[in-house]
Amino acid sequence: MPVVAIDGPAASGKxxxxxxxxGRLGLLHVDSGALYRALTWLAVxxxxxxxxxxxxxxxxxxxxxxxxxxxxxxxxxxxxxxxEIRSAEVTASVSRxxxxxxxxxxxxxxxxxxVAGAGGGVMDGRDIGTVVFPDAVLKVFLTASPEARARRR
Numbered sequence: 001m002p003v004v005a006i007d008g009p010a011a012s013g014k015x016x017x018x019x020x021x022x023g024r025l026g027l028l029h030v031d032s033g034a035l036y037r038a039l040t041w042l043a044v045x046x047x048x049x050x051x052x053x054x055x056x057x058x059x060x061x062x063x064x065x066x067x068x069x070x071x072x073x074x075x076x077x078x079x080x081x082x083x084e085i086r087s088a089e090v091t092a093s094v095s096r097x098x099x100x101x102x103x104x105x106x107x108x109x110x111x112x113x114x115v116a117g118a119g120g121g122v123m124d125g126r127d128i129g130t131v132v133f134p135d136a137v138l139k140v141f142l143t144a145s146p147e148a149r150a151r152r153r
Contacts, residue, residue, distance in 0.1 A: 002027065002120035005129035008142035011152040017142060018124035022070055028118045029071045032125030032132070033094075035107045037085035038063055038074050040097040044089050051102035058106065065114040072114055072121075108132050 004027070006018045015031050022029035042048065042057040065072040074081050084090070097103055104127075111132055115121045123132065129139035144152070 001116060003115060003133045003136040004122040004138045004140070005133050005136035006122065006124040006140045006142055007126060007129050008140075008144075009149065011149040012142045012144040013148075013152065014124035014142055017140075018122045019071070022122035025122065027070075028067065028115075028121040030065070030111065030115060030121050030123050031071070032107065032111055032123060032128060034074055034082075034085060035063075035065070035110060036098040036103070037090050037094055038076070038081060039103055039107065040090045040094040041081065041085045041087070042076075043097050044093055051097075051100035054097065054100070055102055055106045063110075065110065067118060072118070104131075 002025075004018075004021060004025070006014050006021070008014050015029075015033070018031070019029045021027075039054050039058050042061060042063075043054045046053075046057055048054050048057060061076040062078070064075050066075050074085065098107075108131065111123065115123065115133070123136075125132075129136050129141070
């Protein structure tokens with residue numbers, strides 16, 4: 001199962017680069033940050049503070065990654081949630097939720113299963129090449145100047 005891991009700081013161009021690479025290689029692109037945003041959306045929506053409660057809410061919401069073209073998209077109970085996970089409220093809380101060890105374990109397990117089911121992919125996100133896919137066939141740490149990162153935000 002070929003996995004390309006693209007890591008780096010926020011706004012360094014990880015997702016844009018990963019999508020382009022996936023397209024060129026004919027692999028799926030998986031944005032790990034979207035899954036963290038989905039759990040954050042559930043935490044905000046249901047006013048949850050504890051990691052275990054957030055993970056239970058994700059299971060109850062039937063949060064899944066579904067192949068759609070060249071990417072895996074998120075659905076809750078079969079419905080797309082891309083708009084919901086990009087809200088300002090989610091953005092303001094995602095770092096706090098993503099820092100929870102139980103949330104990270106939940107997300108990492110789903111990412112590994114999704115990529116295995118797809119037969120490989122191009123992953124982007126923090127810790128992708130070190131924790132999530134330490135055996136990736138290619139690991140890239142993408143950087144950008146502070147000015148470029150500020151423009152991307």
